[in-house]
Amino acid sequence: xxxxxxxxxxxxxxxxxxxxxxxxxxxxxxxxxxxxxxxxxxxxxxxxxxxxxxxxxxxxxxxxxxxxxxxxxxxxxxxxxxxxxxxxxxxxxxxxxxxxxxxxxxxxxxxxxxxxxxxxxxxxxxxxxxxxxxxxxxxxxxxxxxxxxxxxxxxxxxxxxxxxxxxxxxxxxxxxxxxxxxxxxxxxxxxxxxxxxxxxxxxxxxxxxxxxxxxxxxxxxxxxxxxxxxxxxxxxxxxxxxxxxxxxxxxxxxxxxxxxxxxxxxxxxxxxxxxxxxxxxxxxxxxxxxxxxxxxxxxxxxxxxxxxxxxxxxxxxxx
Amino acid sequence: xxxxxxxxxxxxxxxxxxxxxxxxxxxxxxxxxxxxxxxxxxxxxxxxxxxxxxxxxxxxxxxxxxxxxxxxxxxxxxxxxxxxxxxxxxxxxxxxxxxxxxxxxxxxxxxxxxxxxxxxxxxxxxxxxxxxxxxxxxxxxxxxxxxxxxxxxxxxxxxxxxxxxxxxxxxxxxxxxxxxxxxxxxxxxxxxxxxxxxxxxxxxxxxxxxxxxxxxxxxxxxxxxxxxxxxxxxxxxxxxxxxxxxxxxxxxxxxxxxxxxxxxxxxxxxxxxxxxxxxxxxxxxxxxxxxxxxxxxxxxxxxxxxxxxxxxxxxxxxx
DNA sequence: TCAAAAGTGTTATCCTTACACCCATGT
DNA sequence: ACATGGGTGTAAGGATAACACTTTTGA
Numbered sequence: 001x002x003x004x005x006x007x008x009x010x011x012x013x014x015x016x017x018x019x020x021x022x023x024x025x026x027x028x029x030x031x032x033x034x035x036x037x038x039x040x041x042x043x044x045x046x047x048x049x050x051x052x053x054x055x056x057x058x059x060x061x062x063x064x065x066x067x068x069x070x071x072x073x074x075x076x077x078x079x080x081x082x083x084x085x086x087x088x089x090x091x092x093x094x095x096x097x098x099x100x101x102x103x104x105x106x107x108x109x110x111x112x113x114x115x116x117x118x119x120x121x122x123x124x125x126x127x128x129x130x131x132x133x134x135x136x137x138x139x140x141x142x143x144x145x146x147x148x149x150x151x152x153x154x155x156x157x158x159x160x161x162x163x164x165x166x167x168x169x170x171x172x173x174x175x176x177x178x179x180x181x182x183x184x185x186x187x188x189x190x191x192x193x194x195x196x197x198x199x200x201x202x203x204x205x206x207x208x209x210x211x212x213x214x215x216x217x218x219x220x221x222x223x224x225x226x227x228x229x230x231x232x233x234x235x236x237x238x239x240x241x242x243x244x245x246x247x248x249x250x251x252x253x254x255x256x257x258x259x260x261x262x263x264x265x266x267x268x269x270x271x272x273x274x275x276x277x278x279x280x281x282x283x284x285x286x287x288x289x290x291x292x293x294x295x296x297x298x299x300x301x302x303x304x305x306x307x308x309x310x311x312x313x314x315x316x317x318x319x
Numbered sequence: 320x321x322x323x324x325x326x327x328x329x330x331x332x333x334x335x336x337x338x339x340x341x342x343x344x345x346x347x348x349x350x351x352x353x354x355x356x357x358x359x360x361x362x363x364x365x366x367x368x369x370x371x372x373x374x375x376x377x378x379x380x381x382x383x384x385x386x387x388x389x390x391x392x393x394x395x396x397x398x399x400x401x402x403x404x405x406x407x408x409x410x411x412x413x414x415x416x417x418x419x420x421x422x423x424x425x426x427x428x429x430x431x432x433x434x435x436x437x438x439x440x441x442x443x444x445x446x447x448x449x450x451x452x453x454x455x456x457x458x459x460x461x462x463x464x465x466x467x468x469x470x471x472x473x474x475x476x477x478x479x480x481x482x483x484x485x486x487x488x489x490x491x492x493x494x495x496x497x498x499x500x501x502x503x504x505x506x507x508x509x510x511x512x513x514x515x516x517x518x519x520x521x522x523x524x525x526x527x528x529x530x531x532x533x534x535x536x537x538x539x540x541x542x543x544x545x546x547x548x549x550x551x552x553x554x555x556x557x558x559x560x561x562x563x564x565x566x567x568x569x570x571x572x573x574x575x576x577x578x579x580x581x582x583x584x585x586x587x588x589x590x591x592x593x594x595x596x597x598x599x600x601x602x603x604x605x606x607x608x609x610x611x612x613x614x615x616x617x618x619x620x621x622x623x624x625x626x627x628x629x630x631x632x633x634x635x636x637x638x
Numbered sequence: 639t640c641a642a643a644a645g646t647g648t649t650a651t652c653c654t655t656a657c658a659c660c661c662a663t664g665t
Numbered sequence: 666a667c668a669t670g671g672g673t674g675t676a677a678g679g680a681t682a683a684c685a686c687t688t689t690t691g692a
Contacts (some may be wrong), residue, residue, distance in 0.1 A: 020341045083402040234632035268634030269673025292662035313553035315587030610643025611689035
């Protein structure tokens with residue numbers, strides 16, 4: 001910031017015209033025995049959030065403050081998700097939402113704060129494929145999506161819609177891709193199949209409404225967080241933010257499966273983890289839960305320093 | 320939205336306390352014969368930007384308006400980069416910057432607008448490894464970084480700094496990783512080696528200043544864009560946004576090389592492109608530029624519909 | 639003829655995938 | 666004994682990397 005820090009930006013309209021409100025909004029994810037869940041308020045219908053204010057030192061610290069104040073939960077790992085201006089919001093002042101993904105463990109409940117964990121798959125019943133493709137896809141979503149496609153004005157649009165639905169939901173022998181969680185929600189929204197899409201416009205159509213809805217566009221933000229996390233666990237060791245300090249390899253696998261919404265091959269998973277040297281043995285074994293005692297592991301925090309996870313996909317020339 | 324859209328958010332301070340200004344800021348990238356470049360204003364010292372205003376239909380359209388107004392350039396492909404609150408900015412009103420990455424071709428100059436293309440590697444001379452490791456790393460950056468490391472209070476911090484520098488810049492036999500462009504800039508900033516870091520605090524240290532500086536934190540935003548693009552070209556077909564409608568495979572390779580800042584193995588690159596079916600022949604050949612005529616190709620826009628680029632890195636169980 | 643660029647093969651190696659199988663413990 | 670989970674081995678297939686080589690043009 002020299003002598004003229006922002007000199008290049010001159011609003012032609014008055015100063016007031018460019019004033020906005022900025023909301024901070026958090027997807028706080030954890031995994032417990034019943035599966036992946038998200039920290040909520042308001043009877044599990046909203047994500048913790050609040051306005052960014054002068055008192056906040058930074059966006060992240062503002063977010064931490066709001067989450068702690070509303071839920072009594074303090075955050076560890078945080079990353080930014082996306083920023084958007086509320087759609088179809090007109091009026092005196094614009095609102096910008098800056099969303100974040102946070103990963104924690106569901107800790108001991110201390111205060112008497114209204115903290116509720118909502119299950120991911122209550123909001124997105126079509127996303128859990130751990131016990132095979134959920135029936136809701138074939139029985140509800142597929143027919144509704146085809147209806148929507150058939151409602152298109154011309155043939156080109158109809159085919160286009162069918163293809164989009166097939167890609168997103170793995171229809172017609174296509175493979176399921178768990179990373180498309182956001183695309184799927186947005187497709188359902190566009191097709192008017194999801195409650196949030198119809199509740200503004202007095203629901204002329206029948207509301208078949210699969211999955212529990214949320215306030216405003218919070219469910220879309222949750223979908224964004226899920227999609228981001230599902231892709232990120234594949235190239236960054238973030239799962240460990242969700243694990244206790246010490247764990248067995250099967251516990252780790254179950255956690256990843258909960259997030260990905262699909263099952264993993266055990267032997268190969270173990271090799272993958274071990275060959276990347278992400279964990280080290282503690283030397284102890286678990287207090288058995290139904291079978292042979294398992295070795296306990298802890299995360300090797302050193303890997304964060306190793307600058308690993310390079311990932312070249314280009315055929316580089318030898319230097 | 321519903322009956323109580325944002326009811327859960329009650330600012331304890333007055334309304335005014337949460338009002339902010341939101342700036343939109345664009346990294347508009349292109350590649351020409353002289354290499355990768357970015358659209359700038361103010362004598363190549365700033366990125367196009369402007370405040371988000373009531374008149375704008377959305378964040379993206381606001382960005383398009385500002386860029387077009389300031390440079391006469393209209394944008395195609397856009398993606399959001401990052402949102403941050405200005406660091407060390409105190410005072411009456413907070414400023415939030417929402418940054419975007421846009422990809423275009425450097426088109427025919429039409430209007431008499433002040434549009435300038437700045438070369439990436441003028442701003443980041445250490446990032447271009449197409450002709451081997453640039454001397455500036457061994458001759459300037461390495462010594463300065465070691466100085467900085469030695470200035471640490473304790474041994475642990477010193478070793479930590481040395482390791483960070485080595486990872487980021489590929490020192491000590493480590494491999495160069497072109498995707499770490501942002502980390503590198505931030506490391507230089509933290510070490511006070513870069514002009515932006517010293518100019519606030521009256522530069523007590525000598526300003527060795529490698530690379531052309533920019534206004535405010537625009538250079539950091541540019542680094543963010545470069546890093547994002549370098550990683551994205553590996554798993555999404557975004558390069559084609561930078562290409563003319565018809566091109567030879569070598570032109571495509573040269574473009575990718577310009578972005579990545581390193582050379583690619585030709586035969587393997589061709590196979591990679593062809594086996595992914597990203598392009599199709601036009602049937603024509605290029606008006607030769609120095610050798611045997613090359614087949615011309617065009618991008619297969621169909622691939623965008625194929626929902627390809629799944630990318631599982633987890634050893635899934637058979638369904 | 640030579641330089642420059644366009645193209646084609648071939649091989650070794652690594653990683654992923656799939657699957658088969660044995661081990662240790664509690665009931 | 667057997668169910669449950671822990672844990673190891675291996676072989677096939679595909680992708681990647683490295684490099685050698687031929688072809689076609691213009692100067």
